[in-house]
Amino acid sequence: xxxxxxxxxxxxxSTETDxxxxxxxxxxxxxxxxxxxxxxxxxxxPPLERGARLIEQGEPPALYIVATGxxxxxxxxxxxxxxxxxxxxxxELVGLESYARGAQVYAAQAxxxxxxxxxxxPPAGSGTTxxxxxxxxxxxxxxxxxxxxxxxxxxxxxERVAAFIENYSQRAQLSARDDPFKLPLTRADIGxxxxxxxxxxxxxxxxxxxxxxxxxxxxxxRLGGPG
Amino acid sequence: xxxxxxxxxxxxxSTETDxxxxxxxxxxxxxxxxxxxxxxxxxxxPPLERGARLIEQGEPPALYIVATGxxxxxxxxxxxxxxxxxxxxxxELVGLESYARGAQVYAAQAxxxxxxxxxxxPPAGSGTTxxxxxxxxxxxxxxxxxxxxxxxxxxxxxERVAAFIENYSQRAQLSARDDPFKLPLTRADIGxxxxxxxxxxxxxxxxxxxxxxxxxxxxxxRLGGPG
DNA sequence: CGGCCACTTGAAAACCTTCAACCTATGTGG
DNA sequence: CCACATAGGTTGAAGGTTTTCAAGTGGCCG
Numbered sequence: 001x002x003x004x005x006x007x008x009x010x011x012x013x014s015t016e017t018d019x020x021x022x023x024x025x026x027x028x029x030x031x032x033x034x035x036x037x038x039x040x041x042x043x044x045x046p047p048l049e050r051g052a053r054l055i056e057q058g059e060p061p062a063l064y065i066v067a068t069g070x071x072x073x074x075x076x077x078x079x080x081x082x083x084x085x086x087x088x089x090x091x092e093l094v095g096l097e098s099y100a101r102g103a104q105v106y107a108a109q110a111x112x113x114x115x116x117x118x119x120x121x122p123p124a125g126s127g128t129t130x131x132x133x134x135x136x137x138x139x140x141x142x143x144x145x146x147x148x149x150x151x152x153x154x155x156x157x158x159e160r161v162a163a164f165i166e167n168y169s170q171r172a173q174l175s176a177r178d179d180p181f182k183l184p185l186t187r188a189d190i191g192x193x194x195x196x197x198x199x200x201x202x203x204x205x206x207x208x209x210x211x212x213x214x215x216x217x218x219x220x221x222r223l224g225g226p227g
Numbered sequence: 228x229x230x231x232x233x234x235x236x237x238x239x240x241s242t243e244t245d246x247x248x249x250x251x252x253x254x255x256x257x258x259x260x261x262x263x264x265x266x267x268x269x270x271x272x273p274p275l276e277r278g279a280r281l282i283e284q285g286e287p288p289a290l291y292i293v294a295t296g297x298x299x300x301x302x303x304x305x306x307x308x309x310x311x312x313x314x315x316x317x318x319e320l321v322g323l324e325s326y327a328r329g330a331q332v333y334a335a336q337a338x339x340x341x342x343x344x345x346x347x348x349p350p351a352g353s354g355t356t357x358x359x360x361x362x363x364x365x366x367x368x369x370x371x372x373x374x375x376x377x378x379x380x381x382x383x384x385x386e387r388v389a390a391f392i393e394n395y396s397q398r399a400q401l402s403a404r405d406d407p408f409k410l411p412l413t414r415a416d417i418g419x420x421x422x423x424x425x426x427x428x429x430x431x432x433x434x435x436x437x438x439x440x441x442x443x444x445x446x447x448x449r450l451g452g453p454g
Numbered sequence: 455c456g457g458c459c460a461c462t463t464g465a466a467a468a469c470c471t472t473c474a475a476c477c478t479a480t481g482t483g484g
Numbered sequence: 485c486c487a488c489a490t491a492g493g494t495t496g497a498a499g500g501t502t503t504t505c506a507a508g509t510g511g512c513c514g
Contacts, residue, residue, distance in 0.1 A: 027400070070411040084420040087412070089398045100370030111411035134361035141368050143327030150377045154422025157502070171316045171372065173254070184297040184338035185314070186460065193311040195381025197503055202462060218461080218511095384470070413492065424471050429494060445479085445493080 018042075019117075027091045028065050028117075029136060042117035048110040054094065055108040061098035063121055066090050069114025073106040075151060085148040087111070096141055097148065106148060152194070160194045161204040162213060169223055180215075180222040245269075246344075254318045255292050255344075256363060269344035275337040281321065282335040288325035290348055293317050296341025300333040302378060312376045314338070323368055379421065387421045388431040389440060396450055407442075407449040 019025045019042055042065065048054060054064065057076055066088050073086035073094070085106055088094050098104045099121065152160045174181055188198040205216045215222040246252045246269050269292065275281060281291065284303055293315050300313035312333055315321050325331045326348065379387040401408055415425040432443045442449045
């Protein structure tokens with residue numbers, strides 16, 4: 001224990017190292033096709049005690065991979081409430097979404113004593129290098145159990161439907177915010193997606209209509225009200 | 228319209244082309260940092276009528292990007308029921324998960340008349356090339372609204388909790404399937420994640436215990452029964 | 455015109471949440 | 485080592501929401 005490589009002694013307890021030298025690298029990268037030594041540069045961060053926070057929501061982007069322990073991901077909703085949206089176990093990625101959004105989407109807190117490594121993503125647009133790392137990350141990302149569980153889970157049916165419509169209208173590229181648009185799904189499909197009975201979707205749309213939050217006629221919807 | 232490039236005439240109606248030549252490429256790749264001409268090779272597939280299926284669950288991996296229209300993603304559960312798990316709009320990816328799982332995870336069906344392009348992923352392990360494409364895909368993937376919406380949404384509380392425990396025990400690397408393990412989350416956090424009140428989680432665990440589906444004592448759990 | 459499918463509406467039953475009390479572990483200070 | 489404080493966990497009863505079942509409406513296409 002006292003004959004560690006010098007590179008393990010940089011900083012108080014964070015270690016710049018190469019995944020190829022990590023005894024637990026199989027957990028993170030699988031046992032097939034070990035990456036070339038210089039491909040994955042990870043820095044082992046100081047260990048996290050139970051309850052310690054690795055990421056705050058809104059922080060600048062950073063990407064970690066869990067080495068040991070378990071992290072809980074939480075989002076703070078605009079109304080001040082908090083929800084757990086995910087769990088990360090050893091070998092899983094934390095914070096990837098931040099690179100797409102420009103900021104961390106969720107807070108990450110150690111549910112048990114944990115250790116993580118920070119991954120350095122090559123600067124955007126750097127071009128042709130790092131292909132192997134990127135490929136690994138892409139597959140890993142696609143394999144991840146959940147991106148961030150439906151934040152509407154447990155909300156009342158009316159709010160779930162409202163969130164669905166809102167989300168859809170933002171993703172569909174509408175010319176103006178109060179442009180009428182057509183829902184591509186039947187009420188049954190919307191219900192199946194949101195975990196609601198079709199009748200409940202109908203009634204929820206009715207309530208939203210009555211509350212002036214949107215105007216519904218058949219499959220045509222127009223957003224109304226603030227938001 | 229009759230002076231199209233010869234490359235647009237290959238096959239009945241699918242077109243091998245370069246995203247840089249596509250008038251709608253902004254929708255797929257954004258307007259900043261256009262990719263080098265040869266980087267993204269996409270093949271426009273024959274148009275999909277409303278109701279047509281692009282992907283069947285279990286098919287070999289394939290990756291598409293939606294050009295126009297809207298696709299619904301559905302999973303068939305072991306009990307025969309189906310659930311909508313996602314929606315894909317223009318510019319969004321369909322089928323990425325299949326590369327991690329070795330097979331398509333969901334079926335994709337056109338909710339409205341749609342058009343898609345098939346993307347050719349460089350063969351795994353090809354190494355240093357294609358970095359720009361991979362980087363784009365990684366960011367796109369991280370930005371995608373949902374990987375596959377919570378498949379437990381709408382299930383009774385007992386089943387949600389059961390699914391959570393089962394999923395956790397599979398992700399945690401346990402030595403044996405009937406090894407006891409410790410849940411890292413409080414009942415309140417599990418409830419927050421599943422959209423249930425903490426008391427409901429307690430009662431659900433009670434029911435599962437009583438039905439011999441698992442043994443719970445405090446935070447220690449052991450799986451029992453078939454699975 | 456008939457059939458089908460999506461949508462709508464009403465009433466009863468099932469389920470979940472809420473509220474309130476109590477219990478049990480764990481850790482801290484005396 | 486005990487007493488206490490605290491956080492997490494458990495249990496019961498009341499009330500609200502959602503599901504289910506049933507029936508009926510409206511549009512679209514053969």
